[in-house]
Amino acid sequence: MLSRIPTVFPALLLALVPAVAAETPPRIEDIKGKTILLFTPHPDDDAFCCGGTLALLAKNGNTIRIVIYTNDDKGSYDLEMTGERLARIRKAEEEEGNRILGIPKENLLWLGHHDGLLEYVDSRRLVEQATEVIRRYRPDIVMTVDPGSDYVRWHKTDHRMAATNTLDAIRAAEFHLYFPNQRLQQGLEPWKVPAMMFFYVTERDANMWVNIDSVKEQKEAAGLAHVSQWEPAMHKYRPDWAPEDKEKARAELRTIIAKKGGHWVEAFRWATEFNQY
Numbered sequence: 001m002l003s004r005i006p007t008v009f010p011a012l013l014l015a016l017v018p019a020v021a022a023e024t025p026p027r028i029e030d031i032k033g034k035t036i037l038l039f040t041p042h043p044d045d046d047a048f049c050c051g052g053t054l055a056l057l058a059k060n061g062n063t064i065r066i067v068i069y070t071n072d073d074k075g076s077y078d079l080e081m082t083g084e085r086l087a088r089i090r091k092a093e094e095e096e097g098n099r100i101l102g103i104p105k106e107n108l109l110w111l112g113h114h115d116g117l118l119e120y121v122d123s124r125r126l127v128e129q130a131t132e133v134i135r136r137y138r139p140d141i142v143m144t145v146d147p148g149s150d151y152v153r154w155h156k157t158d159h160r161m162a163a164t165n166t167l168d169a170i171r172a173a174e175f176h177l178y179f180p181n182q183r184l185q186q187g188l189e190p191w192k193v194p195a196m197m198f199f200y201v202t203e204r205d206a207n208m209w210v211n212i213d214s215v216k217e218q219k220e221a222a223g224l225a226h227v228s229q230w231e232p233a234m235h236k237y238r239p240d241w242a243p244e245d246k247e248k249a250r251a252e253l254r255t256i257i258a259k260k261g262g263h264w265v266e267a268f269r270w271a272t273e274f275n276q277y
Contacts, residue, residue, distance in 0.1 A: 025208035025270030028053060032060045034140040039067045039130065039166040041145065041158035042075075042115065043094035044226045048256065049199040050143065051101055051219035052212025053266050058102030059215075066098060067109045067133055069162050074115035076228060077235045083114075089228050089237070097225035100218055109133060118161040126161075128179050130169030135188035142170060146198035146269055148205070159200070170196070198269040206267035209260055216257070216264045223253045 036057060040046045046054065046066055058064055072090040073083035095105040111129055113121050134142070145152055147163035172178035174192035182188040197208065212219060227233050227241065230249040241249075258265050 023270070023272050025268070028056050028210045029060065031057060031062060031141070034062045035137060036062050036064045036141045036143065037067060037134065037137055037139040038064065038143040039069065039145075039162060041069050041118065041156070041162040042072045043068055043090045044072070044097070044223070044229055045145075045159075047097045047101070047219065047222040047226065048253075050197075050210075050266050050268070051097070051222040052215045052257075052264070053210045053268075054098075054103065055101045055215040055218045055222075056210065056212065063107075064103050065107045065109055065137055065139075066094075066103065067111065067130070068094065069111050069118055069165075070113045070115045070158055071110065072115045075234075076237065078233075078237045081237055086228065089239075090226075093226045093228060097222040100222045100225060116157060118158040118165075121161075123165075126165050127168045127172060128182075130166055131172045131179055132182055132186075132188065134169055134173040134193065135182055135191050138191045139193060141195045141197055142166065142193050143197040143199060143268075146201045146205070149200055149202065152200060194272065196271045198271065199266075201267055201269045203267065205269050208268040208270040209265045210268070211263045212257075212266055213264050219257070220250055220253055224249060 034057075038046055038050075038054070040049075054064060071087040073087040075090075076086050091110070094108060098108060099105065113126075118126070144166040145159050145163040147160070147167065152159045152163055170193045174190050176183055176190045183190070224230070224241075224246065227239060228237055230245070230252075232238070232245060258267060
């Protein structure tokens with residue numbers, strides 16, 4: 001939900017995990033024909049963090065799948081809203097936002113956990129779920145929340161769990177003795193993830209800046225597809241926009257898109273290896 005997104009740019013950009021080593025990242029236009037898995041805590045984090053990059057990757061002919069940990073069934077101040085209804089609304093908004101970016105709804109994988117409660121899901125079950133997804137789709141790149149940010153570590157329970165759980169699953173996926181039932185019963189072979197793109201990184205730790213000038217309007221449209229997470233719908237839900245409210249939301253959205261060298265950009269930390277200890 002939008003209230004989870006920091007409005008100051010440095011807070012969007014996050015920290016280094018000692019267990020991960022980085023190498024020179026590729027240019028985004030050179031990433032073609034790859035399989036990409038993005039693990040997001042909530043519907044909308046993908047659009048807000050990297051909607052422009054996803055649009056560029058989709059245009060490059062990459063296969064992108066979005067894995068959504070929670071159904072975001074809590075993010076409303078409307079006292080007439082129910083969790084079940086909100087989950088349906090959030091699902092439709094996520095499908096529309098990704099349609100705008102060029103990602104079909106068939107490529108959205110919902111793990112279905114309750115918003116704000118991801119840390120209370122059985123940890124073995126959660127990492128096994130993510131490991132299965134990685135082994136099934138065998139991604140060339142995994143995108144997820146960088147676990148090192150103060151914003152993630154101290155304030156964002158679902159972000160915190162999504163970050164660490166995804167990293168644990170990346171590690172588990174390459175060793176056949178983790179969750180051997182997946183190989184024996186489902187035919188899912190081990191898979192070593194070649195590269196990771198961490199989002200919500202600090203400016204200090206970002207090593208990959210993607211120019212999104214050409215797709216900025218797509219990113220904005222994808223973000224605005226999450227109507228329920230903007231005012232006035234946050235306090236009294238309505239499925240559409242009054243023109244003045246939409247322009248106010250668009251202006252707010254632009255405050256969380258970075259500018260670098262005169263260009264609109266999205267920042268990532270590119271990493272390629274784990275130390276196995």
